[in-house]
Amino acid sequence: xxxTEGPGAADGGAPATTGxxxxxxxxxxxxxxxxxxxRAVHPGLDTGPMEVIGRINRCAALLQQAEDAPLRREGxxxxxxxxxxxxRRTGHELTPGELARETFSSGAAVTKRLKQLGERGLVxxxxxxxxxxxxHVRLTDAGRDLVDGVLPAQLAYETAVLSGLDGPERGELxxxxxxxxxxxxxxxxxxxx
Amino acid sequence: xxxTEGPGAADGGAPATTGxxxxxxxxxxxxxxxxxxxRAVHPGLDTGPMEVIGRINRCAALLQQAEDAPLRREGxxxxxxxxxxxxRRTGHELTPGELARETFSSGAAVTKRLKQLGERGLVxxxxxxxxxxxxHVRLTDAGRDLVDGVLPAQLAYETAVLSGLDGPERGELxxxxxxxxxxxxxxxxxxxx
DNA sequence: CCCATATTTTTTACGAGTAAAACACCTGCT
DNA sequence: AGCAGGTGTTTTACTCGTAAAAAATATGGG
Numbered sequence: 001x002x003x004t005e006g007p008g009a010a011d012g013g014a015p016a017t018t019g020x021x022x023x024x025x026x027x028x029x030x031x032x033x034x035x036x037x038x039r040a041v042h043p044g045l046d047t048g049p050m051e052v053i054g055r056i057n058r059c060a061a062l063l064q065q066a067e068d069a070p071l072r073r074e075g076x077x078x079x080x081x082x083x084x085x086x087x088r089r090t091g092h093e094l095t096p097g098e099l100a101r102e103t104f105s106s107g108a109a110v111t112k113r114l115k116q117l118g119e120r121g122l123v124x125x126x127x128x129x130x131x132x133x134x135x136h137v138r139l140t141d142a143g144r145d146l147v148d149g150v151l152p153a154q155l156a157y158e159t160a161v162l163s164g165l166d167g168p169e170r171g172e173l174x175x176x177x178x179x180x181x182x183x184x185x186x187x188x189x190x191x192x193x
Numbered sequence: 194x195x196x197t198e199g200p201g202a203a204d205g206g207a208p209a210t211t212g213x214x215x216x217x218x219x220x221x222x223x224x225x226x227x228x229x230x231x232r233a234v235h236p237g238l239d240t241g242p243m244e245v246i247g248r249i250n251r252c253a254a255l256l257q258q259a260e261d262a263p264l265r266r267e268g269x270x271x272x273x274x275x276x277x278x279x280x281r282r283t284g285h286e287l288t289p290g291e292l293a294r295e296t297f298s299s300g301a302a303v304t305k306r307l308k309q310l311g312e313r314g315l316v317x318x319x320x321x322x323x324x325x326x327x328x329h330v331r332l333t334d335a336g337r338d339l340v341d342g343v344l345p346a347q348l349a350y351e352t353a354v355l356s357g358l359d360g361p362e363r364g365e366l367x368x369x370x371x372x373x374x375x376x377x378x379x380x381x382x383x384x385x386x
Numbered sequence: 387c388c389c390a391t392a393t394t395t396t397t398t399a400c401g402a403g404t405a406a407a408a409c410a411c412c413t414g415c416t
Numbered sequence: 417a418g419c420a421g422g423t424g425t426t427t428t429a430c431t432c433g434t435a436a437a438a439a440a441t442a443t444g445g446g
Contacts (some may be wrong), residue, residue: 029374037282045344049351052363053256055370060253061297062377063246079432089230097394104254109433111396133394133441151238158242164376169369170245176358176366177248181222183357184255272402290424302403304426326411326424 031055066161070153074146079105081150083113084122084139088147093136095128122146224248259354263346267339272298274343276306277315277332281340286329288321315339 031054038047064078071081086102087094094102100110114137117123122143128134139147162170224247231240257271264274279295280287287295293303307330310316315336321327332340355363 029371029378031374032371034282037284041282041284042341042344046348046352048363049348049355051367052355052358052370053260053351055367055374056249056253056256058297059370059374059377060249062374063249066377067246077432089227089234091230091234095394096396104251106434107395108397108435112432131394131442135395148235151235155239155242158246159239161377162242162245162373165245165369165373169372170241172365173369173373174244174248176362176369177245177252178222178225179362180355180358180366181224181248181252181255184252184259184354185222270402288424289426299404300425301405301427305402324412324424326409328425 029055029058031058063161067154067158070150070157073153074150076146076150079103079109080113080117081147081154083110083117084143084147085151087123087137087139088144093138095134095136097134099137117143222248222251224251256354260347260351263343263350266346267343269339269343272296272302273306273310274340274347276303276310277336277340278344280316280330280332281337286331288327288329290327292330310336 031051034054035047035050038045038050068078071078076084082103082105083099086099090102096107096110096114099114100107103110114123114125118125121140123137124140125135125137128136165173224244227247228240228243231238231243261271264271269277275296275298276292279292283295289300289303289307292307293300296303307316307318311318314333316330317333318328318330321329358366
């Protein structure tokens with residue numbers, strides 16, 4: 001989780017609320033073991049959400065470690081690649097603020113990354129003529145080439161990492177995650193109390 | 194996801210490989226938008242895995258922010274809680290090395306956390322009598338009470354956060370994630386080349 | 387016109403994690 | 417016994433992200 005997370009986390013739920021049974025027999029992953037321990041210690045607790053949240057966290061941690069491999073080969077961290085990718089996929093210049101929103105990171109982090117990427121000749125900046133507070137950032141040719149060169153390797157690697165899931169399973173997983181994500185994005189700000 | 198990630202990341206796939214259609218109509222989440230942008234710029238690319246990996250990363254990021262709330266109220270970070278939780282759910286003492294494995298973090302990180310948690314009176318340590326390199330860490334009464342006090346709030350909060358998914362959906366999602374996680378945990382070490 | 391306030395970006399101070407080296411200690415071989 | 421090499425833990429040096437303050441500029445009301 002990024003970095004910071006773990007299956008040692010607070011998640012492990014009872015199969016009680018498990019409705020439809022999916023394909024494949026129940027593999028015994030780390031989270032299942034953690035859940036069993038919690039249930040043994042606190043039999044009364046509804047550990048349901050752990051099954052989902054714990055696994056999302058752990059999958060994210062493992063996937064990121066894996067995903068980083070092709071990026072690292074090109075000397076990029078994932079946040080850096082995210083920034084370059086945002087510029088590449090939108091196809092136009094973005095301000096630091098827009099980049100921060102686009103990559104879900106703080107403005108300060110974007111400032112630092114831009115400085116580094118600029119020194120490496122991957123991005124350029126120009127000031128806005130109307131409003132002299134704002135800057136406009138764009139990819140250099142080298143930056144664009146780097147993104148275009150890394151992206152296929154990145155996607156191929158991700159495909160390999162996901163190869164355990166067949167087509168329909170992957171589609172179902174994507175759909176369920178989309179459902180969850182849609183709700184999280186819509187409602188989380190309000191819940192954050 | 195620990196930490197460092199983002200939907201600005203390299204994920205966004207074509208619905209091409211999407212087999213079985215899940216319940217609910219396709220919500221338009223952030224990842225879907227990112228995927229559309231990538232496909233517009235690179236029409237030939239198989240963006241399939243993005244749909245899954247991008248969403249897992251983004252969900253992990255959002256969930257963690259949400260999850261942190263009940264923990265923060267008690268002055269705990271998630272890694273700290275993971276460490277205390279490992280001690281609580283196993284029910285016995287653990288060595289720093291075991292704690293590192295159990296919480297999927299580095300030994301150095303565990304050393305630092307133990308120091309802080311020790312200063313707060315939540316854990317205690319004693320040296321092994323046979324092998325004087327190893328230490329044994331256990332929860333103090335205060336530590337155990339803290340975990341037991343926070344856990345219900347934590348789980349309740351997680352339930353609320355997941356309330357967008359009904360029972361069967363949650364079960365299916367847990368099953369699919371378990372499938373993926375099982376394979377990742379088994380195979381990732383080998384793939385890490 | 388000038389001031390108060392808001393906005394965009396950068397700077398500062400600091401906390402947290404990591405990798406690699408350092409320590410301290412064990413174990414087995416000779 | 418003595419030492420080579422291995423294991424468990426901590427320390428060191430460094431990187432990276434963040435929150436909060438600062439800097440620079442815009443905007444609207446009096």
